[in-house]
Amino acid sequence: MTTRGELAWLSGFAVIASPCGLAFVLGAGSLVGARLSESTIARLVKWSTLAGLGATLLVLAIMLGTGERRVVVDLGDWVTISRDYHFALKFVFDRLSVPFALLAYTLAGAIAAFARRYLHREPGFNRFFTLYALFLLGMTTTSLAGTIETLFAGWELVGLSSALLVGFSHERAAPARSALWVWCVYRVSDAALVLAAAALHHSAGGGDFDELLGSGLWPHARALPPLDQAHAVGALLLIAAAGKSALIPFSGWLPRAMEGPTPSSAVFYGALSVHLGVFLLLRVSPILDASPALCAATVALGLATALFAHLARGVQTDVKSALSFASLTQVGLITAEVGLGCRYVALVHLLAHAALRAMQFLRAPSMLREAAPRPVATDLARLARSRSSLYRFLMERGYLDLFLLELFVRPFLAAARGCDALERRWTSWLAGAVATSDAAAASIEEFT
């Protein structure tokens, strides 16, 4: 039993360590200016991904063999403040995390095989695989996280590598702009997650899911009774999940993320990271259980997103946007399933959807063969105004980007600029007290 326990621990550790090592080798290589050849990179990626996948399968086999439903890889407390507070790095293999980690490894592995040829002789070959390693590390960390801090670390890595992959062709302006957009939405979602983590720490003194959510096995865990902030924390987690999973009103980033090379848009946003928000909701589902209002909100958000995305998909005229909205429809449905408490249905739906969508994204350039041009009925009869209003609504993607831009971004920027102007005025006024009055007047004039 002990040796089995040790073996489980070791292989669990390998699941995290192999992408970590890959990221280190590829990243350090570029850092010191040692250029690895394409075939070396491909070999490294192949073996480390296979090692991670194999280790996950081994953990699964041990769990099945021993009947153990929960394997914990605890890397200890990194910060401990008296008894109330500790910061632990901990990974948990259970019924939720193992399938998700397997999914991440399988799809990422397929993409690595794909990208090896797709990016052949491309100048960004090394950069792509470095980001790939970071992304994979982030995905496994998030899915296996046993504490909310660990989850946050992975969450951040996924966000960072995704944004950089969106901006892969950074020599053009559009990808850089889209990457910035994705990054900003991710930051909002990150902020919500950090606040939720802080609130959980405050109430429970630590970020361990088993302490927060009760010690029962997923999905049967029950939230510990005195979780009085369930509403607030749950709402923050829902915002975090909505940002990451492109639910309303954050949906705009998903089609924008389609700037990267096909394989990266395929898995990274279309199939994997877009499900992370749902995964978070699944992970903290005991909190949802504690609050019917939150469940209702989750269902409503999911259904609204699904409906919107389904309609919007119908008017998208480029294949990647169409696929990303199609993807969003399913993500919305999965979210609704989580809200309804159908955990296993949601999990199976998620896995199946991710695999199907990844495949569709990879085949996106074949669209010309598959979609035969269809003639349109020329109805010049009076068109209802409402019909073109709806069309415009969908074409403009529900004005969601505009909504964020006009209601949040611009006021925020204006406020920041106002403060900046105020500060300049102050400083120049202060400077004016010692400088000649003419110059001061001029400089004040300049800023007013």
Next chain:
Amino acid sequence: MDASAGTSRAVPERAVATGAALEDDLERLSAAIEHAAHFLPAQGPITTFIHHNTLHAFEHLPFETAVLRGRETLGGEPYLSEARQREALRRGRIRIDELRRVLEHDLGTRAYERGSSLGTRIEVRLAMLQHPPRVGPTDELRWHVAETDALRRIRPEASSATREGLVAETRHWALRDLRGGVGRDGDPSGASALLIEAAGPTAEWSGEDGLEQWSDADWERFTLRVLWRVCRDGARAAAVQASPARAPIRHRDALLAATGVDADTLVHDILIRFCGVWLDQGLARRALPGRALGFLASFTRVYGRSRGWLDGRLRGLKRELRRLESERIGALESIRESLATLGVEGSERGEFLTATLLALRGWGGMIRQLEARGAGTSRGVPAGSLVEFLAIRLLLDRLAWADLARRERGGAGSLATLRSAARGVVAASVEQRAFQVFELSQVLGIAPRVLFELSAAGWASVLGEIESFPSLERRRIFHLAYEKRLYTQTLDALALHAQDVAQPAASTRRRPSFQWICCLDEREESMRRHLEELAPEAETFGVAGFFNVAMLYRGAAGGEFVAQCPVAIKPDRRVVEETTAAPVAARRSVIAASWSAWARREAASVGLVTSVVFPRATEWAARRLARPHPPAATTRLRLERDGDDVGFTLDERVAIAERLLRDMGLVDNLARLAIFAGHGSTSLNNPHVSAYNCGACGGYSGAPNARAAALMLNDPRVRAGLAARALTIPDDTWFAAVEHETCTDAITALDADLVPESHRGAYETALALVVRAAARNARERCRRFLSAPLDLDSKAARAHVAHRALDLSQVRPELGHATNALCVVGRRACTRGLFLDRRAFLTSYDPARDDDLAILTRTLRAVFPVCAGINLEYYFSTVDNLVYGCGTKLPHNIASLLGVMDGAAGDLRTGLPWQMVEIHEPARLLFVIETSRESMAKILEREADIGGMCRRGWVNLATLDPATRAVHVYQGGEFRRYHASAAVLPRAETSHAWYRGRRDHLEFAAIGRA
């Protein structure tokens, strides 16, 4: 007037005109728009990719002028970058002696003039070509001088003799003048002051023996410091030439320069989305309601009539659109209004409209193409749409500009005056000019003293000499030398080969075992060569791949009728492929059918994805799972005349057949079996697949044309008609058809069930040879793929290329027309037995049977635009892949089923992707025509298009005299005798022996035993 002039209320009075004057002005405007629209890319929907000259709009100009005009107007590079050219020089692709010859030719008598004290002009230019002076912003040069070894070590490119000479002379000068100068009062030339300054702190050298203590490195440093000071003083003394900066054409440029905000981002966001839905051919499930109303009206409906939320920066759009609608202002009038508001005056209009259209050139060009094509697409575009597009664009532009100006500049100034604020002057700084002399004199070994003694006029000539040879000029010279290498090699091969080969008289020729008639495509060159190596008794011919059957064709799978012929021909005869067996009645419900179609597609893609990850296992599983297919339904082409536009009449078929045979000179000595080989290409996940298909068949596979040609020629009635026209086809001759897949090198027999018993044996023998030749062809192609090992055998090579076509992740399924360089029109004897490295278009033509040049004229009429179009498209996509090509395939996203754009929303990208042109050598096509130079001169004179292309240098031309076997090159309006520069042609026993182990471009060689 404030910046709210973006809206209509502020339209100046002068815009309001009535009656005849208005009509007149609108007409002029319309002409100006039409003219501007010529600069838009002329690429149609990507599903029918037609290669064409990217700079078609400038074809009336000489090539060298046109590429510069293209740079000004379209922003594309004219030649390869200097860095790439210099790299070609390093690896010997460009040779110094050829550079010198090109310069001699280019400069004429001025080559050996001593234009300045730097030396003869040709030496200066050669030095500049080999060692380009560093150019950059002044600050960068200052940094370079201060922080690098620029003032410590003489440039490493200078030979050691030059270096030592420079140092020695400066040392001598210093020891004489510096020593003498110290403490002396009079120093009229300023030499000693200069030297003292360069020598640094006096204490270090003024002492006894100070200078004698200096090491070589000290002297080198001293030399450079003196040189740099001399150059700087000289450049300062010379007059500075300032040229006025180019005024920004569009207000957006001025605003971008002033505020750093690109107003186009906002405008394009809306415009791209709207163009996408308006042009969509069926990618979206829901079509734009009211699309058929036209661009302007449906835009008004969406943004003017319906409810919605608009970006605040485009405030006023709704009001403007409604005003246009209620006042019945047409697109043209609206453009006129916008121009008046923006202060764009008459003479400027052309340039402004061109720049405006080119800002979103992909979508604009697509509208124009569809407009011209009309019914060619399933959802056509009415005439006048481009004007409406432009009207909307200008409307959005002026709203966005007015808003930006208001925001960032506090509303000062009107839109009309916005651009005039941003004019300036550009002039090279002293450092920039001096540095060029500084670097060049190190290489040329010009001592500082020589430069020091120059007068101001002398300096002007030195600077003038250098500045008259700027980067663009250097690239042009490099390019000419780059091409010269290729032409020399090609003409040597053809001239030497022509002397080797004696023409057998027609009467003594034996009847060939079979004849292979394929497309003139350069990818078939290797196929023909391998076939001839395997079957020396066989003959091969090359013709335009539509086999003279111009038709509108619809395959048995259904779909639209497509034009299977070169774009220049507008076919009006429909041919349908029909299944001979009655189709199985499909009576499933629509839902079940679409569900099963979806499921099949998704299931199939599982295999596709696993084949990416586990190629071998998938192949194995596919083999195990494969069950014998039921025989595919046999199909036939309906060629018989039936109704107004279906099929061909007997006379038409006879005429088609006659011309086909006569044009390639196949009028006697027909073999028992003649095979027409159409070619096509299939690969997965490749939006550009049409560009790999047969260009002569309008971007489709040539298989239907090959079938049609064979069917016609096998028809006894057609043969009787031909006999009446003195063209007898032996009774025992059978015409067969096959398809050659250029990507997988698969050979598919077509209409094989029609082959009569008597010919079965010959047919199967010939096909077996063809399949073997195709496998060898695959092996030769594999040398170009880095992922294919160099030691593949034919079988493994066939498997490799077959997998490439099925590999979803493969961005280079085949290399298409890359490396094309040459087009030979003449008998196969001119090229048979030559290894032309898949770089030559080969058209069969027999000069002995063409007394009045009618055949040659019509052949050239067809071949010139097709081959030159392919070549020039590859040229421009290679020299500037971002502007003329469509960049890397990675971010490509299929939009509206019409083309690809970069990422989520962008302009449609035209031209060829980087992966297709990666190994291409950008050089203009060299035509070699087997005819006398007198005949060719006649054709050049008679045919304006062909003559013009040759005279203006878009292609190069040479003739190979059928009688004397002499080669003449067309240069500067006359034919000059070409003498081979090599004595013998390299020879290899087989093609494989010549290319084995090599990946790069190969020299042409003779194949076979001497």
